[in-house]
Amino acid sequence: MVKKKRDFQEVAAAAEPVSVEETISVNNLRANLDEIKTYDGVVGYILRNSTSAAIELKDPTKIIDYAIISSSALDAGEELSKLFDLGAVKDIVVEGKGVKVLSLIIGENRISIFLEKDADCEKILRKLH
Amino acid sequence: MDNEAYTFALKNALNEIRNVCPDITNTFMFREDGEIIVGDENTSQKTMVHVVDAFDGIFEKADVIGGVECITIEGSNGKVNVSWLNDLYFVTVASRKADMNYVNTVTRVLIPTVLRLLEKICPTPLKSNLPLTKTKRQPKIPMVKELEKPEPVAEPVEETVMEEPKETVEAETKHEPLLSEPPVNQFIVESLGGLLVPSDTVRIDSEILSQWEELYEGRKIEEVEIGTFDGKTMRCKVKTIKDSKYELKGIMQIPEKIQLALEIRKGELVRAKPIVE
Numbered sequence: 360m361v362k363k364k365r366d367f368q369e370v371a372a373a374a375e376p377v378s379v380e381e382t383i384s385v386n387n388l389r390a391n392l393d394e395i396k397t398y399d400g401v402v403g404y405i406l407r408n409s410t411s412a413a414i415e416l417k418d419p420t421k422i423i424d425y426a427i428i429s430s431s432a433l434d435a436g437e438e439l440s441k442l443f444d445l446g447a448v449k450d451i452v453v454e455g456k457g458v459k460v461l462s463l464i465i466g467e468n469r470i471s472i473f474l475e476k477d478a479d480c481e482k483i484l485r486k487l488h
Numbered sequence: 489m490d491n492e493a494y495t496f497a498l499k500n501a502l503n504e505i506r507n508v509c510p511d512i513t514n515t516f517m518f519r520e521d522g523e524i525i526v527g528d529e530n531t532s533q534k535t536m537v538h539v540v541d542a543f544d545g546i547f548e549k550a551d552v553i554g555g556v557e558c559i560t561i562e563g564s565n566g567k568v569n570v571s572w573l574n575d576l577y578f579v580t581v582a583s584r585k586a587d588m589n590y591v592n593t594v595t596r597v598l599i600p601t602v603l604r605l606l607e608k609i610c611p612t613p614l615k616s617n618l619p620l621t622k623t624k625r626q627p628k629i630p631m632v633k634e635l636e637k638p639e640p641v642a643e644p645v646e647e648t649v650m651e652e653p654k655e656t657v658e659a660e661t662k663h664e665p666l667l668s669e670p671p672v673n674q675f676i677v678e679s680l681g682g683l684l685v686p687s688d689t690v691r692i693d694s695e696i697l698s699q700w701e702e703l704y705e706g707r708k709i710e711e712v713e714i715g716t717f718d719g720k721t722m723r724c725k726v727k728t729i730k731d732s733k734y735e736l737k738g739i740m741q742i743p744e745k746i747q748l749a750l751e752i753r754k755g756e757l758v759r760a761k762p763i764v765e
Contacts, residue, residue, distance in 0.1 A: 426738070442535065445566045453556060
């Protein structure tokens with residue numbers, strides 16, 4: 360069993376070499392998001408790329424709903440960008456009566472930050488860009 | 489004043505908004521249920537349907553954030569804004585140069601004024617003049633009921649993409665009741681192991697299984713189709729989570745064999761929909 364496991368890990372490593380820079384940038388992003396999470400009015404975030412996903416939410420019962428909104432917002436952004444020739448999507452903001460969602464794509468990372476309605480999006484965007 | 493006149497008045501108002509703000513390239517309005525009311529002369533029916541479809545997922549989960557009041561998509565060449573005005577969603581597409589404060593001031597004054605005026609002249613409920621614009625975000629009820637309702641008569645429209653000959657659909661419904669489109673849920677992957685664990689079965693919250701079964705009028709859901717964000721899909725059996733620590737957390741417990749086949753790992757997100765045959 361041990362041998363089999365090791366073989367698999369080696370194959371995975373050979374098939375998908377992870378660049379050091381990429382790892383560092385994801386780690387930086389994660390660190391920034393963890394800091395953003397402490398800002399006033401931030402409810403949580405979802406970070407996803409092709410190899411991993413991280414979800415930090417104050418209310419874990421809403422994970423699925425928030426994940427769907429996050430994914431739908433980013434998909435809608437890409438879709439409408441193609442349809443209306445909007446160019447690269449900088450950010451997408453979905454405002455509800457209680458919560459707003461700020462979504463953006465940095466590299467291959469798809470990020471959504473959930474905030475209380477009056478929280479400051481600009482401060483977050485400055486931090487992430 | 490009939491619907492046609494309503495539509496005409498609103499269409500003119502939208503065209504005027506584009507004249508006042510030349511940086512606006514497209515405007516249109518739709519209802520909360522996805523029915524398109526009217527668009528300016530620059531925006532095709534197909535485009536409007538496409539946009540409403542693109543927002544489908546957001547509107548379906550809008551309750552979680554207290555209903556959608558506004559959506560803004562900011563691109564390097566332009567932006568899209570969707571605002572909630574007088575019980576309608578108003579969409580504007582503008583170029584990068586557009587002064588959104590000016591655009592919003594114009595639209596938020598002009599559109600409610602026109603709507604109020606129309607309401608005063610003749611308080612007819614605002615309905616689309618184009619029945620073909622209904623998008624997939626329809627109430628998930630058996631389609632037979634929907635077909636029994638008389639459809640409003642309308643002029644023929646060029647983009648007849650979604651309309652099927654009614655008789656054909658009715659004939660089909662006689663053989664077998666049509667099922668609503670399967671809901672797609674997202675889950676966080678959690679490993680499932682153990683000696684007696686079947687390698688072809690995943691586990692999810694009993695609540696979600698019950699919701700799915702309720703949607704399909706009590707049919708037992710025994711299989712799901714799992715999809716990864718890389719586009720890999722797999723069909724496997726489904727049961728409810730036994731371990732209470734994983735309940736109500738949006739988790740799907742997946743045996744290692746399936747994880748390897750789908751090239752996913754613990755902590756990643758997957759989509760799943762029920763299979764009903």
